[in-house]
Amino acid sequence: MTDMIVLNSIPDDVIKKVVARLHPYRNSLHELYRWPLRGALKTEIINARFNTWTPDWVRSLRGQEHKSIYKQSIALRDYLYEELNGEMSYERRTKHAAWIVGDWGGISIKKDGKSETDLFDIITSVEEDGFQFKRVASWSKYFAFKSPQEYAIYDERVIYSLNWLLFTADSGCNYYLPSPGGRNTVMNLFDYSLLIFIRHGDLGYKYLTDALKQDVELRKNSRSKSSLLKKLKNKIYVKNNKSYSAYLEIMNAVADALYDKDDSKRLLKTEMILFSIADKDIPLEVLSEYKNIGV
Structure with a gap:
C-alpha cells in the first residue's frame, strides 16, 4: 500500500478543536455506539455465507448477547483480528471479507462465489497497488478489521x-x-x-x-x-x-x-464516536x- 500523504496545510489548532469537540464522548461509547451485531450472526446468515460452516468466533459472540453492543463489537474486532492474521485458506478469507463488508457492514455482497471473489480482488488490488477511491467503503472495512492500529473504515x-x-x-x-x-x-x-x-x-x-x-x-x-x-x-x-x-x-x-498513546484501540474508538x-x-x-x- 502507499504511504500516507502529508497535509501540510492542516494547522495543529484545527486538530485540537476537533479533539475538544469529541472529548465529551470519549468515555461514553458503551451507551453511544449502537451499530447492531445480532442480525449478522443469525444462523441463516452465517450458514448462507460460510456454507453451513460456523466459525468459532461466531459461537463465542453468540454467548455475549447480554453485553452492550459496544463490548460485543470490541470482542468481534478482537476475534477477527486473530482470525485474519492467522493461517487461512483463500476461500475462507474471501468468505470472512464478504461477511465483514456485507453482513456486518451493510453493503450488498451476494452470497455467491463470484461476488465474494470480486470483492477480494479489489482488496488484493489495494494491497498490491495502493489505496484507491473505488469501493473504499468496502475494502477499508477489511483492512480496519485486519490491522486496526493502522487503518480505519472510510x-x-x-x-x-x-x-x-x-x-x-x-x-x-x-x-x-x-x-x-x-x-x-x-x-x-x-x-x-x-x-x-x-x-x-x-x-x-x-x-x-x-x-x-x-x-x-x-x-x-x-x-x-x-x-x-x-x-x-x-x-x-x-x-x-x-x-x-x-x-x-x-x-x-x-x-x-x-x-492515550498506549491505547491500541484509539483509532477504532475515534471512528466509532x-x-x-x-x-x-x-x-x-x-x-x-x-x-x-x-x-
Whole structure:
C-alpha cells in the first residue's frame, strides 16, 4: 500500500478543536455506539455465507448477547483480528471479507462465489497497488478489521461527522474529504455542503452566484448535466485518489490526542464516536447553523 500523504496545510489548532469537540464522548461509547451485531450472526446468515460452516468466533459472540453492543463489537474486532492474521485458506478469507463488508457492514455482497471473489480482488488490488477511491467503503472495512492500529473504515457517517467538525474548526480549510456514497435519509436531509461553500474564503456568495450563472449559460442549449458541484469540490476537497491517505492522517492525529498513546484501540474508538454522532448530534448542529443564518 502507499504511504500516507502529508497535509501540510492542516494547522495543529484545527486538530485540537476537533479533539475538544469529541472529548465529551470519549468515555461514553458503551451507551453511544449502537451499530447492531445480532442480525449478522443469525444462523441463516452465517450458514448462507460460510456454507453451513460456523466459525468459532461466531459461537463465542453468540454467548455475549447480554453485553452492550459496544463490548460485543470490541470482542468481534478482537476475534477477527486473530482470525485474519492467522493461517487461512483463500476461500475462507474471501468468505470472512464478504461477511465483514456485507453482513456486518451493510453493503450488498451476494452470497455467491463470484461476488465474494470480486470483492477480494479489489482488496488484493489495494494491497498490491495502493489505496484507491473505488469501493473504499468496502475494502477499508477489511483492512480496519485486519490491522486496526493502522487503518480505519472510510464510512459515510464518519466522513459526514468529520467534515462538519473540520468546518466548525476552520471554515476556510482545503482538506474536506469526499463522500464514499451511501448516505442515510437523515444525512441527506441535513446536508451542509452549501454552508461549506458559502463560508469558505475563496468562494462565498458572489463566487457561487457567478459560478451558477456561468453553469446555467453553458448548459442553456444542451442536455448536459451540471458540473458545478464537482468544480466547487475540486477547489476545497482532497482529491479522490488521496482521500484515504488524508483520512488516515487526520484520524491518527485526532486519535493520538484524544486517547492515550498506549491505547491500541484509539483509532477504532475515534471512528466509532464519529460514526455514532452522525445520526443525531451533527444534524442538530447543522440545523442550528442554518437557523443562525436565517434560513
